[in-house]
Amino acid sequence: MKDIRLDFEHFKDQGQLPNLAEVRDKVEKYHRVLLEGKDAVIKDREVPMTGWKTESPFISDEDLDTITAAAKGLRQKIDDYISIGIGGSYLGIKASIEALVGPLDLINLEKGNIPRIFFLGNHMDPSYTDAVLKLTKGRKVGVCVISKSGGTVEPAIAFAVAKGSANTIIAITDENKGALHDLAKKEKYETFPVPDNVGGRYSVTSPVGLFGMAVAGIDIKEFIAGARYAEEQTRKNKFDKNIAMLRAAMRFIAYDKWDKKIEVASTGIFDLKGVTYWMQQLGPETEGKDGKGLWISPEFYTQDAHANGQMIQQGERNMIETFLMLEDVETDITISARGTPVEYLDGKTMSFVNRAFVEGLRDAHFEGGVPCMSYNIPELSANTLGQLYQYEMNAIALGGLLLGLNPFVQPGVQMYKDIANKKSGGK
């Protein structure tokens, strides 16, 4: 097993390291709160929303085999797979498939041994939706509709318009209640549960994430083994060796003491772009309450070095930056550059230059006054991705608690849903 590491050598503000000792006791206390599940601050209604920590990483092999077998059975009888959902019922699935299988706009062009994969229900743009329906018309289509509440309008509309073309329908929703649960029961769709004690943005290690990953041929046992390992490390390691606790402490100090308002989540690895979007949901939906929280801005380098990069380097000094760095790339290209403007790179690999540039960006941003930390990912595998998610979910949940908030509710999202529903004629 290869371990993810957290590098915070560059996490300094005006030459000062964060005073981690100041928050250590609080972080450890909140970690106990997460594990014990008793405090009102981690409950949604009466349910402690910590199943992502206490249950998902410990799912049995038998349950994983059931999900894998159902996904394999589906994969063998369809040409196209449409995953419908929004927020936590969308981002982690897409991020994981793109990290471990490849970018969808490319893999959907290949005639591989997995179905083409499309996502709907994360917006209501008719033109994109129509394009997907036209592309999948006349083919064998599996539709998987995912909604914990069962009542979110965007996926409900996408499902309403896509279900007619589906040969097989799977529903992932609450086990006991909700409109989607009732419909699935009536129509006898195959179902998988969204655990009651797991919220959308913490659901990537539950059947919400696992089923789509298994359809894409990802080894979900290895993925869960990585998540379990990271969870065990988080429980067992002392504060100064604890990735999730250190990261939570540093983000909090940056916000509270150094007056930082933005966390830039960056990577130079195309396949990890989706993970930075997953981070963009996890952080702000957890922390953005009571006028508090770090805004998360995903950046893909070096593309965005030619855009937001200017602001990160020299704009308002109100940000920190977290890099997703990949140590070992699977595919590389040796540059033949004789007679070109980059002749000095002849014989070097693209990954070497990419890394040099992203490290260069980090060093430049640090010199420009941005405290930087990095997740160092030894290789991109199901196991390391599981580790990364579990560390990050712990760090962000602890971050919400450090801000004095319930990390697991999202009343602001509910507010927008209510107002927009009324505007469109709903209740």
Ligand code: PA5
């Ligand atoms: O993290 C969350 O709870 C949200 O982003 C939800 O995942 C999102 O609103 C979708 O909700 P549902 O799965 O109920 O359709």
